[in-house]
Amino acid sequence: MGEPHETLLEVRDLRTYFRGEEGVAKAVDGVSLTLRAGETLGLVGESGCGKSVTALSILGLVPNPPGYIAGGEIRFAGRDLTQVSANELRGLRGNDIAMIFQEPMTALNPVLTVGEQIAETVRLHRGLGRDAARARAIEMLALVNIPSPEERVDAYPHQLSGGMRQRVMIAMAMSCDPRLLIADDPTTALDVTVQAQILELIETLQTERGTGVLLITHDLGVVAEVADRVAVMYAGKIVEVAPVDELYERPAHPYTVGLFRSLPDLAQHGERLHAIEGSVPSAFRYPTGCRYRTRCPLASELCASSEPPLASVATASGAHTVACHHADRVGEL
Numbered sequence: 001m002g003e004p005h006e007t008l009l010e011v012r013d014l015r016t017y018f019r020g021e022e023g024v025a026k027a028v029d030g031v032s033l034t035l036r037a038g039e040t041l042g043l044v045g046e047s048g049c050g051k052s053v054t055a056l057s058i059l060g061l062v063p064n065p066p067g068y069i070a071g072g073e074i075r076f077a078g079r080d081l082t083q084v085s086a087n088e089l090r091g092l093r094g095n096d097i098a099m100i101f102q103e104p105m106t107a108l109n110p111v112l113t114v115g116e117q118i119a120e121t122v123r124l125h126r127g128l129g130r131d132a133a134r135a136r137a138i139e140m141l142a143l144v145n146i147p148s149p150e151e152r153v154d155a156y157p158h159q160l161s162g163g164m165r166q167r168v169m170i171a172m173a174m175s176c177d178p179r180l181l182i183a184d185d186p187t188t189a190l191d192v193t194v195q196a197q198i199l200e201l202i203e204t205l206q207t208e209r210g211t212g213v214l215l216i217t218h219d220l221g222v223v224a225e226v227a228d229r230v231a232v233m234y235a236g237k238i239v240e241v242a243p244v245d246e247l248y249e250r251p252a253h254p255y256t257v258g259l260f261r262s263l264p265d266l267a268q269h270g271e272r273l274h275a276i277e278g279s280v281p282s283a284f285r286y287p288t289g290c291r292y293r294t295r296c297p298l299a300s301e302l303c304a305s306s307e308p309p310l311a312s313v314a315t316a317s318g319a320h321t322v323a324c325h326h327a328d329r330v331g332e333l
Helices: 051-059 086-092 114-125 130-143 163-173 194-209 218-226 244-249 252-263 301-305 327-332
Strands: 007-020 024-037 040-044 067-076 097-100 181-183 212-217 231-232 237-243
Touching: 007 051, 024 040, 024 051, 024 067, 024 212, 024 237, 040 051, 051 067, 051 097, 051 212, 086 130, 097 163, 114 130, 114 163, 114 327, 130 163, 163 194, 181 194, 194 212, 194 218, 194 231, 212 218, 212 301, 218 244, 231 244, 237 244, 237 252
Parallel strands: 040 212, 040 231, 097 181, 181 212
Antiparallel strands: 007 024, 007 067, 231 237
């Protein structure tokens, strides 16, 4: 894990909405988070909670229409990305801010070799000539442990395995030495051995280059391996933020407890796995008050009438916050 330094990314009260036939879907609805240089922040939650939309908002890649940023700030190295021009954003993407997408087969261009795709990035952002860009592509493929990079540089995506394609995505993302790397479920379709290699690779590159990493995943096991801090997201909002060890030892939100209990590795021998009843509410129709209350065993009338703010939990680190009216009762679960 990297040694945290200055604040690299600061998201304040971000709201990203989508217009639809049913009205307005509030996919991201008041999200605030910070990430320091050299730090890995895990962003976790079920599918449909708004994690990927948060990432696309940071990169300025929310399709408009139907999506739009309705409010908030996204400060990268002190600059509010919601206020910069499209050309400035293009200059930052791939250069200062890079992203590893969830499914490399759809993110990579099937009619270009992987070498051409990496070379295109460094030619665009670094102004390298054709030969120098090809040499950089081979160097990056070697860096991500692809065997025979001088040969694989001329391979097409379909000629590579899923693990190799994911390595190509990392090579492309890291080719311009970005200050911020957003990894959206980078190991979701990979077997456990390749998954461990990919995570180790990201961590090594981060340590060597001081890159800040925003790791988006639904896999709490992955987060435990590589994250410094964790932000738990539910129904468009952050409901808990804590250093990784603290979160695992003492989760303070009923939703976080539910996520942990659904993990096979954390279940006691012979104990049935717990599932969180119900599903994430539609972004078109969130419940009043606390959005988790319809699935929460601690829910009360207060939860229906009042939305809980993120508030500090008394811990040794002083860096643990939770949005729950009954955080003091979570130990009963």
